[in-house]
Amino acid sequence: MANRFILNETSYHGKGAIKEIPNEIKARGFKKAFVASDPDLIKFGVTKKVTDLLDEAGIEYVIYSNIQPNPTIENVQTGVKAYAEAGADVIxxxxxxxxxxxxxAIGIINTNPEFADVRSLEGASETTKPCTPILAVPTTAGTAAEVTINYVITDPENKRKFVCCDPHDIPVVAFVDPDMMSSMPAGLTAATGMDALTHAIEGYITAGAWELSDMFHIKAIQLIAKNLRAAVKNDPVGREQMALAQYIAGMGFSNVGLGVDHAMAHTLSAYYGMPHGKACATLLPTVMAYNADATGEKYRDIAAAFDVEGAYTKPLEEVRELAVAAVKQLGEDVGIQMSLKGVVPMEDIDALSADAAKDACAPGNPKPASIEDIKAMFLSLM
Structure with missing residues (x-):
């Protein structure tokens, strides 16, 4: 079977990358932009760094800010209506x-209106047309959504998050500018950075991994291991390297999938509003330990990326434990509490575990994880 690999048409990296936004808009013949950004970024002037450039270039735009930390079906549907009313031609x-x-989701529904209910986009979507062109400007170093074919929407009515996988939704241009991430507080930097590490590690060991994706994932692990602590301290080099690392991880996992860590994290966010990055980070060492015996020699590479002594000479079982310990230590060093105590009520465990087992990311795990396996992992963290 052939392996498919999908990336952006174009991406810009490094300080000042956002200055290319007006050039790309004009070069592609767009006339009016629909600027989608959350209320806090608007409040603290982060969005303005981009809209100032649009103003200087004489590019017309409208701002849409009805966006929540875990975007809902309602956010999307309101956005589809706002986009239509704006008369824009690029997001x-x-x-x-x-x-x-x-x-x-807005861009997909705009060009594929038969999916206006949003829920029908879950899983491997059967859309037929590319979404409205998206120019993506990340302000966190974690999700890599600017280079992936994935997005996640929350269904509050059914208390769940669902994953949508669609090659038609990938942004046409990404602008990965560390200056857009400089205002991230330490806690958010830590959580999103650990999310990027989860992407890289899960992508490296997932059932669909192969040589091309492995190349991206191991490099991302190396960069995160070396730079996340510095980024949390707001070191400019650390921030720039993390911006690159999370993008590289996204190049990989978008094409090969993730695993049960993300499946469990999605349920934690849906049930309790737990930030996605923190959920992934909290679960990562436990899930790594569960998966260890199904990963061949790959934990040696992960250990080496963390500069673990004897990564290629010590017994494999020992190295696997050392790799898990190194990841846990990084999480603790950047302030992640590796516990779900006080987060998950015992009466929710059965439903939480069952929902995680049904998540779209679960089948990518390197070994099967039953509801009971997932339940045991949740309980071990409580």
């Missing part, structure tokens, strides 16, 4: 995964 998505995911 400029500014923010983290929430802004990107909302923009992808």
């Amino acid at each position: 400029v998505a500014i923010g983290g995964g929430s802004s990107m995911d909302t923009s992808k």
Whole structure:
């Protein structure tokens, strides 16, 4: 079977990358932008860094800000209506995964209106037309939504998050500018950075992994292991390297899938509003330990990326434990509490585990995880 690999048409990286936005808009013949960004980014002037450039270039735009941290069906449907009323011809998505995911869903429904209920987009969507062109400007170093074919929408009515996978939704241009991430507080930097690490590790060991995706994932793990602590301290080099690392991880996992860590994290966010990055980080060492015996020699590479002594000489079982310990230590060093105590009520465990087992990410796990397996992992963290 052939392996498919999909990436952006174009991406810009490094300080000042956003200055290319007006050039790309004009070069592609767009006339009016629909700027999708969350209220906090607007409040604190982050979105303005881009709209100032649009103003200077004489490019017309409207701003849409009905975006929540875990975007809902209602956010998307309101956005579809707002886009139609705006008369725009391009979406400029500014923010983290929430802004990107909302923009992808809006763009898909705009060109594929038969999916206006939003719920029908779940899973491997059967859309037929590329979405409205999206220019993506990440403000967090974690989700890599600017280079993936995935997005996640929350269904509050049914208390669940659902994953949509659609090659038609990938942004045409990404602008990965560390200056757009400089205002991230330490806690958000840590959580999104650990989310990127989860992408890289899950993508590296997932059932669909192969040589091309492995190349991206192991490099991302190396960069995150070396730079996340510095990024949390707001070191400019650390921030720039994390911006690159999360994008590289996205190039990989978007094409090969994830695993049960993300499946469990999605349920935690849907049930309790737990930030996605924190959920992934909290679960990661436990899920890594569960998967260890189904990963061949790959934990040696992960250990080596963390500069673990003896990564290629010590017994494999020992190295696997050391790799898990190194990941857990990084999480603790950047302030992630590796516990679900006080988060998950015992009466929710059965339903939570059952929903995680049904999540679209679960089949990518390197070994099967039953409802009982997932339940045991949740309980071990409580």
